[in-house]
Amino acid sequence: MTAATHSGASLDPTRKAFYHGLLRQMVQLRRFEERAGEAYAQGRIGGFCHLYIGQEAVATGAISALRDDDYLFASYREHAHALVRGTPARAVMAELFGKATGCSGGKGGSMHLFDAPRHFLGGHAIVGSHIPIAAGAGFAIKSRGTDQVAVCFFGEAAVNIGAFHETLNMAALWELPAIFICENNRYGMGTALERAAAVYDIAHRACSYDMASETADGMDVLAMYEVTARAVERARERKLPTLIEARTYRYMGHSMADPIHGHYRTKEELEEQKARDPIEHLTGLLREGELLTDAERDALRQSVEEEIADAVQFADESPDPEPGALYTDVYAD
């Protein structure tokens, strides 16, 4: 693993606002997901709902290393990616509630969040189907000669599908400005990676395509930031793709409809992993470096609490799509 090992003492005091931003972002994601889980349990969110709790450092660290005009593609566990990119919590929560004010007009749902103006191009719910799509954005960037980067987030189970290999091959072959971030939360639904992959050091997969790769501590937001920044430089400056394996862990079940633990993992393992909690980790570093006071922490939590409560209320009070919306957006003019 090439992750940086940070200590409180190694933090740069001049970047306090940046650290606070990362912390607040992760807290926002956590609180958002907790409230989404609550709303799901109350029947206010339907369908599948895949929560990100435990993995906050990955989206927060990685997307913070990007420019706003870089393209983002994510899987169906993507509430966090939209939120970090800047889609208002109101619009994301409203989409989960299926409301007209949702970021996809209520027609996408939890798994299909879109915010095209912010270059967030979806929530894709066929495992790995967005890996080539992200490469297509990279192809377009190269074709147009701009210096954006296309970034794709997917789970570790997606590395076994054909499109992952086909795409990595073409991305390397054609030298596309693309970053493939594998969020290895260790379980594809209930199947541990070790039970599904012959080679489970995922970063090694890139060797087949002579592509740069790094493994990052996905529970460490600063590590994620730094690894991604290096990949961005590689893509933006040298038009080369990178595969990043972010080792992380999800605290919740595969979806709200799945058990948190049981046959496939133990409660003990879960508790052990929670000891690596990304929010606690960054909080600890900041406290250690004396860059976060109790008052600051409380104020941060309070502002998140208010933001998410507002988002839930907004989603709750928003109208359903007009009946006529059923037949719009099937075809473009």
Next chain:
Amino acid sequence: MATITYRDALNQALREEMQRDDTVFLMGEEVGVYQGAYKVSRGLLEEFGPSRVVDTPIAELSFAGIGVGAAMVGLRPVIEFMTWNFALLAIDQVVNSAAKMLYMSGGQTPMPVVFRGPGGAALQLGAQHSQALEAWFAHVPGLKVVAPATPYDAKGLLKSAIRDNNPVVFLEGEMLYNTKGEVPEEEYAIPLGSAEVKRAGTDVTLVCHSKTVAVALRAADRLADEHGIAAEVVDLRTIRPLDVDTLVTSVRKTNRCVVIEEGWYFCGVGAQVVDELQREAFDHLDAPILRVTQADVPMPYNKLLERAAKPSPEQVLEAVRRVAYLER
């Protein structure tokens, strides 16, 4: 007006659209250096260079997905499948991604991509290389499905497909590439969703598309010669959206209809045509609508068996004799 092949008509459409709009690019297996497996892309690499005429590895699913992604951020990809049989590997991208991205996103992501290539049976290529899959794609809202029969239609429809802001499945006829027809020198495009009466008649409507247009026209000749029956041949040209008005107008006139297609019987394009007609022309029908399709089997290799499996003018004649009550 020049007489050119269907292949060259497609080539002209690609070339002209790539000249007109530099966001258009062609991607697929053997489209560049090899000049196209069926030579549809002949000369394009030389004219437009490798960034716009892109040879891919054999990876249908992912280069289809690359087309989807490129379309989402502003390019107009033309993705060539060497044949539509191989596109089944990519159907996830066509159906799960291209067809519904606009809808899932609440209208945020137009999808101006064309998936094209030859479909239908050629000669003795066996079961895996001899499929007409129009119905598979026409089933899906969000896709447009086009299947031209003549060089004129092929050029005019491909141009419209490339300019369309929706994903278009463009099925060419493998056996049509060498057929010739008149194509004007001047610029033209044919709107998607418009059928054409290829031959006017009063006694029975023959609905067809792609290769079966020739089957229907041959049958119409024989019907006129042998039975004095004036068949009207309606070429759908676009399967989805279906030009129901033209169909209904014809059947209201003829009162009888036979639908011909290369695909299989079950849930085929003809089934949809029949549904539209029974609803919109019920009181004008003098007989049940009959269908002529490929035999409901995987395509056999043996020449005689293959011939028996394909829709033929004889089968069309037989069907017309039944709907016209010439046989009791």
Next chain:
Amino acid sequence: MATKVFMEALSPTMEEGRIASWVKQEGESVAQGDVLAEVETDKAIMELQARGEGILRKILVPAGGTTEVGGLVAVIAAADEDIAGLVAGQQAPPAGAAARPAAAPAAPATAAPRPPPAAGAREPSGRVKASPLARRLASEKGLDLRGLDGSGPGGRIIKRDVLAAPTAAAALQGKAGEWEDVIPTQLRKTIARRLVQSLGPVPHFFLTTEIDMERALDARETLNAIGDGKISVNDIVIKVVAMALRQHRECNAWWQDDHIRYFDDVHIAMAVAIEDGLITPVIRAAHAKSLRTIAAESRALAERARARKLQPEEYTGGTFSLSNLGMLGIDEFTAVINPPEAGILAVGAVTEKPVVVDGAVTVRRRMRVTMSCDHRVIDGAMGARFLQTVRRMLEQPLAIVW
């Protein structure tokens, strides 16, 4: 198996029927063919027969109630059979009230019911198999599909069957005699078109003549003195008109839009006043019948008409009509043609009049008749020559036997 009893089309023009009375009552057992009810159609009182057997379980339209043709009026079923589903949603119309607004005036020609045609065309349920197009065309032509033979698969009635079908009355007529269809000349078509534009659907014109009835009346007295059964003036007129028409086939015809049908046989329709209307029973092949037969037939038909017992075949298929208001003291009137016939003769009363005979004024019994002609078929001179024949025959009644 329960049998639904429907209001049946018991006359060619019937669109709805009124249950005059129920012959069977609820709970009575019923055999196939039993008369269930008497139904008053637009023309007559007819019998509604059982088409299944069992118990008459439910009467849905009480006596006096009216329902459209095809409407469910009763259910026959086994005693223990559940008929709730069959009866559900059916509400009995109140007695004497129409179940729906009065029907539009009946079409001039619709098919008479006939026995079920070609095998398969009619399914056991009574449903007729016909293509959607055939149904529409039949409806436009006023044809009852049950009267047609289907030439399609399984006896399906298809477009060509409807196009080939004669109008109903013609179908009946075909059984009685011969005819010849003649396509009108362009001139004739033009005349037809222009006259219709000028005068309405049937372009009438009228010819009147006065006939000396002395000899005819003398003959009638003689015959009545020797025979059993009375002969009326009208019977003589029927016979004479029929014989005259045999000589003037051009007046014994139907206008059929695209052709004119000229009949060899003469079927005289005679207008009979009934309680609240008019019906025209037909004396078939009147030209070939004796005066005595005509007299007996006309009397019987008139009685049956007034009792509203006429069967459809008894009042359709005429080729020429007579209307006689003489007995009501009318000297002269004009009658309206009964399409598709081309002529009708309006017969006035026989009255004594001073006339000049051989240069001297004398009193004679005279009768004025007015013929209404369909100008699409009959021109003035044609009609006049026919009328001349009628007059000569009545004035020289021996011609009847000549």
